[in-house]
Amino acid sequence: EDQVTQSPEALRLQEGESSSLNCSYTVSGLRGLFWYRQDPGKGPEFLFTLYSAGEEKEKERLKATLTKKESFLHITAPKPEDSATYLCAVQVGGYQKVTFGTGTKLQVIP
């Protein structure tokens, strides 16, 4: 069975304090790994797709990396507006076969 585990469940950072969120996965035949951001009361918003081990993508203060077993979302010098829940998802097979993790709730304190 495909599994996606995100850690930590919650993370509290001071503004400017860099850190990383983890997404570990156990799947057969990974086709893609996705990161989404979800604000309270809203739907998830796409951030990145990673396809193969060693791949990295960046957007502003966020950088996503991928190995054969896990992905990290690195947050550099976070700001309060980065506070959100970050979801990881893996795709196996067809595009409807996407398994989501339970998310990491990030709070950045001024």
Add this chain to the structure above:
Amino acid sequence: NAGVTQTPKFQVLKTGQSMTLQCAQDMNHNSMYWYRQDPGMGLRLIYYSASEGTTDKGEVPNGYNVSRLNKREFSLRLESAAPSQTSVYFCASSEANREKLFFGSGTQLSVL
């Protein structure tokens, strides 16, 4: 750009009542999806429609039906609501053969 629009935003039902959640997208996407999100669990796929005229079951389809009315619209129906269906429901769409999902803002449903 509206993107994916869901209605209603909130709904309270009594056990046994029926209702339909509406979803429309204006991005000309072929594929549409219904997910539910529960505390402590990841988003779970209820039904999806790979293209206009087709629908298929996802991970948790029991108690739900769907209709792909046209390319833009994909509705989710609860025929006889149960407390276990209390959840936040999200509609999403994607381009055919692309994996990135665009989500609506969700419907918070409570079944008493």
